Amino acid sequence: MQKNVLKSGIEISEVGLGCMSLGTDKKQAEPIIERAIDHGITYFDTADIYDKGVNEEIVGDVLKKYQNRDDIVIGTKVGNHLQDDGSTFWDPSKAHIKDSVKESLRKLHLDHIDLYQLHGGTIDDPMDETISAFDELKQEGTIRAYGISSIRPNVINYYLEHSDIETLMSQFNLIDNRPESLLEDVAAKNVKLLARGPVFKGLLTSKSNDALDSKFADGIFDYNYQELGETIASVKEIENNLTALTFNYLASQDALGAIIVGASSVEQLDENIKNYEFSKKLNREKVKAARARVKNLEYTQHLK
Incomplete structure (x- = not known):
């Protein structure tokens, strides 16, 4: 699998496993993580509050035996107390960040964290203090790199200008293409985008109709229910494999670091990897045509 490189030199697989969906049973989670490694996934994304900390423990326990491998990269998040x-x-x-990192290290069985991300953020935060905490942890060797998970342009822009973030995690897919407006600035700072929600709650999968009815009955963003359904149908005319389309669209972005896929079963993970591999074979003109059939969305809140 292709690897993308952060500015600190950390290499992450172009598909990363979002561990939030693993559940709280290690016996069910372990085969998914093992299969991910078999598929060439080397980036694993968790957070200190997922399942009230149990997620970090499971990820740490399962990946402990791979600590001699330099290519396994673990990212976790902080900020929700x-x-x-x-x-x-x-x-x-x-104080919270520097205290919480100790607990994450313990649960993950690590002596340092590869990627430590702020799990949110508002323009009213003491951002310079927050940045100072991450910088100090990096200088101490407690973390190798840091980033931010946010969909707030004003917060993102502040960190791009005033910090040494290496990653930005945001929801990004063919329908929710709002991050496009940030990509020029992100790339200019050599920051890599971690695209979460790539299949948009199942809307960009083979079960798109089910997702449309169960999760988007009231529409979303600039789409009402009918418009969204018509748009999905129109895109399917170009390529029926919506997941492959959105994966190709994301991988074509110069700033992409990883597409973060969730999986609650081995079968679901296998399907994602199958679609990722198929996406590499798609004609780029198809993907451009599909992008032309969806709306150009812009962030409307948290702009200043």
Whole structure:
């Protein structure tokens, strides 16, 4: 599988496993992670609050035996302060970040974290303090690189200008193409995009009609239900494999670091990899034609 390189030199597989969907049973999660490695996936994405910390423990336990492999890259996230009762509150303070990294290291069985990402962010955050925390962790060798997971342009732009982030994680797919407006600035800073939600809650899969009815009955963004259904039908006229189309579209972006796919079963992961491999064979003109049939979406909130 193709590898893309972060500016620190870390190589990540072009398809990464989003571990949030693994569940809380290690016996069910382990075969999915193992299959991912068999497929050439080397980037694994988790967060300290997924399943109240259980996700980090499972990922750490399963990947522990691969610690002698330099190519396995683990990314986790911080910023949501988990309380004893299971509730969370937003806490991007230096104290929380530098305290939380210790717990993530313990759960992941690591002496350093490859990629540590801020799990959100608002324009009212003490952003310089947050950036300072990440910079100090990097200088100490506790983390190798850091990034941000956000869909807020004002926050993203601040980090692009004032920090040494190496990744930006945002929802990005053929329908939700809003990140396109950020790509020039992202690429100019040599930051890599981690595209989450590539199949858009199942809308860009072979089960698109089911997803449309169950998850998009009220429409989304600039689409009402009917418009969205008509758009999907129109795109299918070009290529019936919607997943392959959106994977090719994402991989064609110069700033792409990885397409983050979730999987709750080995079969689901296999299907994603099959579609990824097929996407490499698609005619680029097909993908351009499909992109022309969807709306050009723009971020409308958190602009300043």
